[in-house]
Amino acid sequence: MTDKFDCIIIGAGPSGIACAFAMAKAGLDVVVIERGEYPGSKNVSGGVLYSTILNKLIPNFWQDAPVERHVVKKRYSILSKDSEMALELNFNNFNNPPYNDSFTILRSKFDRWFAKKAEDTGAFVLTETVVDDFIWKDGKVIGVKARREDGDVYADVVVCAEGANSLLAEKSGLKKKPADNQMITAAKEVISLPREVIEDRFNLEADEGLTMEFFGDAVKGMIGSGFIYTNKDSLSVGVGCPISVMKKRNMHPNDLLDAFKSHPMIKKFLRGGKIEELSAKMIPELGYKNLSRLVANGLLIVGDAAGFVNPSLYREGSNMAMASGVMAAEAILEAKGKGDFSEAGLAGYGKRLQESFVMKDLERYCDAPERLAEAPELFKEYPDAILKMAEGYFTISDMPKREAQQLARRHFKDKVSIWKFLWDMYKVRKSIL
Amino acid sequence: MTILQPLEKKTLAEKLYLVRFKTDTESHLKVDPEKCKLCRERGCIYICPADVYKLDEKENIAISYEACLECGTCRITCEFIDWKNPRGGFGVCYRYG
Numbered sequence: 001m002t003d004k005f006d007c008i009i010i011g012a013g014p015s016g017i018a019c020a021f022a023m024a025k026a027g028l029d030v031v032v033i034e035r036g037e038y039p040g041s042k043n044v045s046g047g048v049l050y051s052t053i054l055n056k057l058i059p060n061f062w063q064d065a066p067v068e069r070h071v072v073k074k075r076y077s078i079l080s081k082d083s084e085m086a087l088e089l090n091f092n093n094f095n096n097p098p099y100n101d102s103f104t105i106l107r108s109k110f111d112r113w114f115a116k117k118a119e120d121t122g123a124f125v126l127t128e129t130v131v132d133d134f135i136w137k138d139g140k141v142i143g144v145k146a147r148r149e150d151g152d153v154y155a156d157v158v159v160c161a162e163g164a165n166s167l168l169a170e171k172s173g174l175k176k177k178p179a180d181n182q183m184i185t186a187a188k189e190v191i192s193l194p195r196e197v198i199e200d201r202f203n204l205e206a207d208e209g210l211t212m213e214f215f216g217d218a219v220k221g222m223i224g225s226g227f228i229y230t231n232k233d234s235l236s237v238g239v240g241c242p243i244s245v246m247k248k249r250n251m252h253p254n255d256l257l258d259a260f261k262s263h264p265m266i267k268k269f270l271r272g273g274k275i276e277e278l279s280a281k282m283i284p285e286l287g288y289k290n291l292s293r294l295v296a297n298g299l300l301i302v303g304d305a306a307g308f309v310n311p312s313l314y315r316e317g318s319n320m321a322m323a324s325g326v327m328a329a330e331a332i333l334e335a336k337g338k339g340d341f342s343e344a345g346l347a348g349y350g351k352r353l354q355e356s357f358v359m360k361d362l363e364r365y366c367d368a369p370e371r372l373a374e375a376p377e378l379f380k381e382y383p384d385a386i387l388k389m390a391e392g393y394f395t396i397s398d399m400p401k402r403e404a405q406q407l408a409r410r411h412f413k414d415k416v417s418i419w420k421f422l423w424d425m426y427k428v429r430k431s432i433l
Numbered sequence: 434m435t436i437l438q439p440l441e442k443k444t445l446a447e448k449l450y451l452v453r454f455k456t457d458t459e460s461h462l463k464v465d466p467e468k469c470k471l472c473r474e475r476g477c478i479y480i481c482p483a484d485v486y487k488l489d490e491k492e493n494i495a496i497s498y499e500a501c502l503e504c505g506t507c508r509i510t511c512e513f514i515d516w517k518n519p520r521g522g523f524g525v526c527y528r529y530g
């Protein structure tokens with residue numbers, strides 16, 4: 001391989017494929033280098049794709065893509081050891097195209113489809129090939145070193161879409177190795193169940209989907225959460241917490257996942273299921289101020305490698321990844337027009353990101369992880385106290401109701417400082433909702 | 434139709450058996466035994482979702498790289514782990530992801 005491409009993209013995930021698709025469509029000569037056996041074979045996410053960008057790239061993609069279900073129901077729940085408080089939202093309007101741009105997906109199937117679409121558009125996808133480094137010349141990236149014979153491949157510009165475990169971005173000097181409080185470690189199982197059982201159990205019509213997020217005792221009172229997402233004939237069930245928090249508690253991700261699955265409020269959702277696969281992934285929560293530098297001469301960083309994940313309740317990663325991939329493609333096209341692939345020539349990338357939801361949302365939720373870390377009570381003491389109070393309120397006895405309610409409230413006040421509680425609630429609302 | 438039996442229980446080893454791997458002959462993960470001897474935290478042992486790192490009878494870190502799910506969590510946990518991507522086409526190969 002001695003040919004020179006217009007652009008080399010490292011990694012066939014949402015950001016890399018979206019970038020390749022957009023450039024191939026504009027007629028550029030692009031190669032996506034993927035280390036897995038097929039695109040998607042190394043790729044994991046919780047499983048919800050927001051599809052505003054994808055629907056622009058491939059209008060009405062859901063008619064063709066292997067999506068699982070469109071999400072019409074969202075359930076948020078707080079657990080103590082033996083109780084649950086939940087809020088469920090159900091929107092019939094999300095049953096109409098574009099289905100609120102929210103679909104559950106299984107990445108190995110979905111990414112494979114998406115990469116095929118990029119190939120059909122003219123991109124070249126090279127699988128089973130690892131990139132070990134960039135090729136630098138006079139302070140500019142001019143290609144990549146692939147681990148194979150005659151592995152030096154050259155291009156005008158390289159896009160690093162390698163994902164959260166960002167070996168190359170760090171090697172380039174653009175990104176610092178993330179600290180353990182800036183990365184979530186998540187473990188997930190795909191658990192199969194017959195389609196009818198899923199629809200009956202979760203009260204769904206055909207193709208309707210539900211996402212459930214669980215806090216508090218779901219992850220042993222740590223910062224983080226557990227989740228259950230409905231696929232067509234399986235559930236995606238997982239947990240995720242900051243690595244720093246897991247380390248402090250000597251917690252093993254698989255043990256945490258097993259504890260979540262056997263929680264009395266969770267296990268009934270999983271009855272009759274069969275475990276199909278275990279997977280693991282890191283989720284970057286670098287924070288707006290600690291994002292990677294995004295551009296160097298001849299190099300752009302996109303997706304998880306750059307740290308583009310919205311850490312709030314919206315949980316948006318793949319859509320931001322696709323957005324960054326498309327914006328990188330647009331900036332490269334602009335640079336090609338000027339014949340200038342220097343950092344300055346590629347500056348359109350950063351500018352587009354700043355003007356879009358990507359940077360605006362990352363800035364809006366810039367301090368969510370820190371604010372949550374400051375108030376660990378949110379995940380343990382408050383849920384326990386609130387649920388205990390609620391249990392007292394609803395426990396039927398011969399005690400007059402007024403006395404029972406006073407007792408319940410007193411129990412809460414004994415456990416929780418009301419002013420700190422209100423202050424923490426205010427901070428949470430401001431930083432994550 | 435009613436299905437009442439609880440979800441099957443599987444050990445980590447049984448779960449890993451469900452995952453498809455294409456195993457290389459050489460490890461893509463390396464530790465420095467000298468550094469490991471001085472390490473008290475031994476974070477790698479419990480933070481890895483696939484139990485890749487274990488203590489052997491001589492208290493050295495043994496690496497079962499064959500079962501690595503390639504999340505990278507160990508690399509963030511310990512600054513001394515040398516993490517290289519497995520050879521192209523090798524390592525974990527998710528069917529669902």
